[in-house]
Amino acid sequence: MRKHYNFTGAYALYIEQLIALKQKLGYKYTSAQELLFRFDRFTIERAELSPGITKELSDAWSERIGFESDKYRQRRIRILVQLSSLMNDIGVHSYIPVFPKVHERIVIPYIYSQTEIVAIFKACDEVQISRRLMNCYVIILPALFRLLYSTGLRINEALALLDDDINLDQNYLIVRDSKNTKERLIPISESLSSVCKEYLQYRDMMPLNRDKNYFFVSLNGSKCKSGVVYGWFRRILLDAGIPYKGNHQGPRIHDLRHTFAVHSLAKMAEEGTDLYCALPYLSIYLGHQSIRATNGYVRLTAEMYPELLKNVNVVCLNVFPKTEYHESN
Template sequence: MKTKLGFKYNTGKFILSQIDQLAHKGEEETRGFTKKFAQKWSEERCNESERYRYDRIRYLAQFSSYLCDLGIPSYIPKLPRYPKNTFIPYIYSQKEILALFKASDELRSVKRNMNSCLICMPALIRLLYGTGVRIGEALALKDEDVNLEENYLRVKDSKNGKERIIPISTSLVSVCKEYRNYRDHLPIKDSPGYFFISANGNKCGQGVGSWFKKCLSEAGIHYTGRNHGPRVHDLRHTFAVTSLASMAEAGVDLYASLPILSNYLGHGSIGATNHYVRLTANMYPDLIKEVNMTCLNVFPKYRNYETN
């Protein structure tokens, strides 16, 4: 039902399968969930984040509520307090960005791997930094979504399900054309039509993260570990902060421009974009000192930074 309504629901599918496994292991016989089963499912697990535990219980509560709507008695567990998000994004400096570009250009493979995403890394990193699109949105781009004659991208597979058009600079167009020219000379018979592909023509995927870590190492940027970063997604955060700083430097009213940046980034609301104003204010206090700081309280103060 969820997927037919348009939800990706990948995490939900995985968690529901785990619920099924626990029910099978415990030889549950009731049609709905019992309080005892819900309590067993809700127990804290070793090395589990508060956010993931919250999501586990939430999916059980949603499914149990669905069963009740069908007339099947089922216990609906109470959700724990929503965990606070203390994550602060890493903002790359201009020097670090240039170092990442250089490192991506100098990447080399020590062995033959036709499933490697190496060939697209220089163009991909520049596109992520130059447009602020999410990594998933960039990898989902088809050839017809990248218009290098009229200089724009069409993002269809968005996190919020909102299709949007993103203009791109002439320098980024040149990079994308150079990559496409090289890519089109690969001996690929049946290409799936994605813009960023591996050497064998398949859509780029998990290998991007590994290559990006190598770029960080070569650029002299310390990687602090999984879920701590710096990460590929921080290029998006850097784009947002850099854009706001550039607008402030040009004398543009930031709050008049906030809806434009929000739509450009594909956010569901302006409130999701607003935290970048505070982050920019902290990083460039002299640059945006003209901004009325009272306006920073227009939206609730929270750190709901994107983590994927």
């Protein structure tokens, strides 16, 4: 359930207008509301009585708080930029602060080989537990990791799937709770559908009181948490004989999404498909906001399978700037 914030400061009216505008544009804007509430309290503590954000108020809000990270400080300042911009647009003069520079960590995708993917599936099928724990996730592992690789879903998108979101008779699923708030329909293969049906047979034999009819649940029926799945994935990598490098070098669960994209492009190139005609379809399939994010996978595919893409116009690979990868892609 979303928390409701009661804004009472001098900027309450404009804060509520900003939230309403963002939500009408399709943004969830939930974490931003918490920051706006903090700004509302901040203005009350400073006894700000009339609207119109001054440089003094902006500088005070933008000061680093304790040991907060650069990234979190930038989020606070971005919220003020959005509020000031809206107020200027409606005729209330407000100072717009300058963003501080933040050096984001660049993630180098790890692309699993076909042999490693097979080893991961085998490890999922053979994992055993030493004692019975009703909050254990072992039942979901074979279906979940096959689903992640076969569809390119983000882990949180997969764990948010409900029973009604997956049609195993017509072989498709619907992603409703996505990063970019875009609902999308994804076809799935007959083999993946069979694995999911087998999982359901075992799951439905359990005397569960399931949490909101989530498709993937632990043995006690509760929704699975991504943090716990990450722990299981470390064990799967170990059993599959895939070294975990650590220090942000992976391999990560999210790399299954990168691998899906690269393997899909390689397969299309092998079949003679024009990749730049296929790219918009892959972009929609992955739930990207723009084709720019998807374009980076063409570069990766070209690097990994140079013989397959030797006939692709090299100029096309430079249509967009070189892509930097982050965990949210």
